[in-house]
Amino acid sequence: MLYLLKMQNLKPTLTLFLLFFNLTFYAQQVTVLDADTGIPIDNVAIFNKDQSSSTITDSNGKGDLSLFSEDERITFKHISFDVYTTTKTMINRRGNRVYLHLSTEELQEVVMSVSKWQQQRKHIPQKIETLDDKSIAFTNPQTSADLLQNSGTVFVQKSQLGGGSPMIRGFATNRILLSVDGVRMNNAIFRGGNLQNVISVDPFAIKKTEITFGPGSVIYGSDAIGGVMNFYTQQPHLSFTDSLAFSGNVNYRFATANSENTAHVDFNFGQKKWASYTSFTYNNFGDLRMGEHGPDSYLRNNYVIRENDQDVLVANDNPKKQVTTGYDQINFLQKFTYKPNNIWKYDLGLYYSETSDYSRYDRLIRPSRDGDGLRSAEWYYGPQKWFMGNFQVTKKGKNMFYDGVKLTTAYQFFEESRHDRGFGDVELYSTQEKVDAFSVNLDFDNKKIGNLNLFYGAEYVFNKVHSNGSVRDIETDEVAETASRYPDGATWQTLAGYVNGEYQLKPNFTLLSGIRYSQVWVDAVFDTTFYPFPFDEADIITGALTGSLGFSWFPWSDFQVTLNGSTGFRAPNIDDIGKIFDSEPGSVVVPNTDLEPEYAYNGELGLRKNFNDFLTLKGAAFYTYLVDALVRRDFAFNGETEIEYNGELSNVQAIQNAARAYVYGFEFGMEAYFDEHWSLTSNLTITEGTEEDDDGVDSPSRHAAPTFGDVHLIWQNQKLKTDVFLNYNGEVSNEDLSLSEQGKTYMYAEDANGNPYSPSWYTLNFRSQYQITNALKASVSLENMTNQRYRMYSSGIVAPGTNLILGVGYVF
Structure with missing residues (x-):
């Protein structure tokens, strides 16, 4: 009893002690x-x-x-x-x-895209646009193509909802390079036509995106003529305590314009030496609805259905609904990090993306030859699949030859297919392509030579293409073999070495220069079963020497001048050499084994002025000259200018070194910070481009985007951020359309003379994000508030009308 009384007397003291301990600990x-x-x-x-x-x-x-x-x-x-x-x-x-608070002086920002190692952005003579995960979360893009478009500095073309082909400084598709965590995504069948591979990268899993403008061939080799888009995905986080660290995110988004439903979850486990990061996203997109106010020629007035074993043209109950454009997509990312000490680090990444079938909308709206109906009953892509396994070993520490070394090995698998059937036909033609891509990169960083920082390394890439063709009778279900799109078993490989140097001549003057030599091999054996090719195989060996030289100079601490000259190249790939496909109505592209690399010569001048951290103005002027340009032109196949393809007599074309191109333009940007809450930002890009054939005939460049830009008025405090912004595009007149675009009358509006052209347009938009608690946030956006009906230049699909986007995210 006495013991219990003593314990009762101790309880207040014990409680006070525990309270004091907790307060002290958390303090x-x-x-x-x-x-x-x-x-x-x-x-x-x-x-x-x-x-x-x-x-x-x-x-x-x-x-x-x-x-x-x-x-x-x-x-x-x-x-x-x-x-x-x-x-x-x-x-x-x-x-x-x-x-x-986020730093307003972004010149101190660290970037990795120019050398594959960290460099201060203020030392780089090239223009680089960066998008971090916070800005990506605020813009809340449906795909990575939309992420790039939201930057205000990249123009994106879309042939269908499941797509997005970026254009940078007058170049696109296989003339700009995609990179994910330091591994090139461009493969041997990246084509000159519009590409949609960028949608395989999940915006929810991106930590940072760096867009480098202008040639990047010194570091990235072939294809990096117009620019490089580097996507760096989220990294596993180690724990800084002895206990296991666990964190994660859950997100949901809904959009009215295409009835989008998107769900995302990611989580991280971390201890002191190892960590794991997992990300999964599911997207469901319905048919896209266009706006109310715009050209009537954009409306989807009718479409094709199969009824009683017949193709029937039916009226669309809602012509603003683009039937059929919806599709589904899943994205998965798994990463592991092991860091036994401060010297060694091991990273393993597993990436997977897959879409459902999705229609190529621009082919579904092509009119029939008599103009009374539609040409295609079906035209769709099969599932687009992408897998990558990426293993990276990084070593830091003083050494005679390096201060850091990074070994990156990767395997990628790509799968895509095309399926088309003409109206009233019973034969469904299909081609399927698969690519195995292996790559090894060895990159060194050496900081030992005074103010000179050297980056050097080597790269080997091997691609093997698998391709087959078939035709199926939809009534009897009989399947027969037809010509494949590419020569089956064809290979493309490159071996290269490079050195890049950053020399700080003075504290305010930095030189950056580099050189690279690349050797490229192409080997393809052609099947003459369906077409009597005048050759049996292609065995092409090409080499390219590229370089760059530029400087970053601060004559005053708040004023920067950059000047950069560089060369880039693109070696012919399997798509250039061995492709057979219908490029446009009534034309077919055939193989051509007599090709050489195309080269680009680029100059760029940039200016940047900071006015007391209140106003920053920036501008750049660029000029690129492309020689031996690989372009599609009329061709004679076995002496014939027309052949039968998929049952239709078609004009023969082939990829040829048959042109030169001149691209030039200006880029402007502005950032104004009025106070801690209000800011204003704006971008403007002006691009002009011309292609000149060997016979001296000029034509506007197909991938020179119209003048485009944006203006954002932003208000924010600790919990709420809002953005009222304007997006706008200039007109592309009929005479400024490339010859290939002028023939696509079904995609363009008509001018006063009845000729196709791309009208100017604008949209007024609102975006907001509110931090309800430290763990819970919500976002509301209203895009295209005036419900404009417009089509991005060269795009098959019409852009969304008024679009309400609701999102919610929870951090745990």
Whole structure:
């Protein structure tokens, strides 16, 4: 009894002790948050004046303050945020939380796309546009093609809803390069026609996107003529404590214009030496609805159905509904990181993306030859599949030849197919392509030679193409073999070495120069069963030497001048050499084994002025000259200018080194920060391009985008961010349309003379995001508020009408 009484007397003391212990313990911890979004910030360095004591925040933004005394000055530093200094006493008074603001001086930003190693952006003479995960989450794009378009600096063409072909400085498709976590996505069948491979990259899984404008062949080799789009996906986060760290996100989005339903989940497990990151996204898109106000020729007035074993043309109950454009998509990403010490790091990434079948909308709206109906009953792509396994080993440490070395090995698998059937026909023609792509990159970083920083390395890429063709009678279900799109078993491979140097001549003057040599081999054996080719195989060996030289100069601390000259190249691939397909109504492209690389010579001048961190103006002028351009032109096949293809007599064409191209333009940007809440940003791009045939005939360049730009008025505080913005495109008159586009009258509006042209357009839009709690956020956007009916230049599909987008996300 006495013992129990003593324990009762101890309870208040014990409670007070535990309360004091908890208060003391939590007073030693700080949570660092983004002042704009309230999201915890990891990897924030916390240190005192002489840096005798330091720590770093974990994946939850938490850091240990027990190392510091109560009144000593403590600094919080992160590469993307303004430096903040305070004391532990002040931190305790503010609830043990510190809020950091994003840095307004982005010239200090670190980029990786120019050398594959971290470099300060202010030292780079090329224009680079960066999009981080916070800006991506705010714009909330449906696909990575939309992500690029939302940047305001990249023009995106769409032939169907399941697509998006970026255009940069007058170049597109196989003349710009896609890279995911340092691995090139471009393969041996990337074509000159519009591509949709960029949608295989999940926007939810992207940590950062860097868009490099102008040739990038020194680092990336063939195809990087117009620019390079580097997608860096999320990395697993290690734990900074002895316990297992777990975090994740759940997101849902709905959009009215195409009845989108998207669900996403990701989660991270981390310990001190290893971590795992998993991401999964499911998209369901319905048929896209166009706007109310615009050309009537854009309406989908009728479409084809199969009824009683007959193709029937039926009226569309809602002509603004683009039947059939909907599709589904899944994206999966799994990453593992193992870091046994500060020297070695091992990363494994597994990526998978797959779509459902989806219609090529621009082929479904082609009129029949008599103009009374539609030419195709069916025209759709089979599932687009992409898998990549990427294993990377990174070593840091002083060495005679390097301070860092990175070995990247990757295997990719691509699958795509095409299926088309003419109206009233019973034969469904199909081709299926698969590509196995292997690559090895060895990259070195050497910082030992005074103010010279060398980046050098080697690359080997091997592609093998599998292709087959078939025709199926839809009534009898009989299947027969037909000509494949590409020579089955064809290979494309390249071996290259490069060296790139950054030399800081003065604190305000940096030179960047590089050189690369690439050797490319193409081997293809042609099947003469269906077409009597005048050759049995293609065995082509080509080499290319490319280089760059530029500087970044700060005559004053707030004024930057950049000048850069560079060359780029594109070696012929299997698509150029061995393709058989109907390029446009009444034309067929046939193989041509007599091809050489095309070369680009580029010059770029950039200016940037910062007015007291209130206003930043930036501009760039560029000029590119393309020689031996690989273009599609009329051709004689075995002396014949017309052959029968899929039952139709067609004009013969082939890819040839038959043109030169001149592309030039201007890019402008502006950022104004009125106060801590209000800001204004704007972009404008003007591009002009001309192709000149060997016979001296000029034609406007197909991939020179119209003048386009945007203006954003942004208001934000700690919890709410809003953006009212205008997107606009200039007109492309009939005389400025390329010859290939002038023949696609079904895609364009009619001018006063009855000729096809692409009208100018604008949209007024609203976007917002609200941080309800530290864990829960919601977004509301209203795009195309005036319900404009417009079509992006060269696009088959009409853009969305008024579109309400609702999203919600939860962090756990």
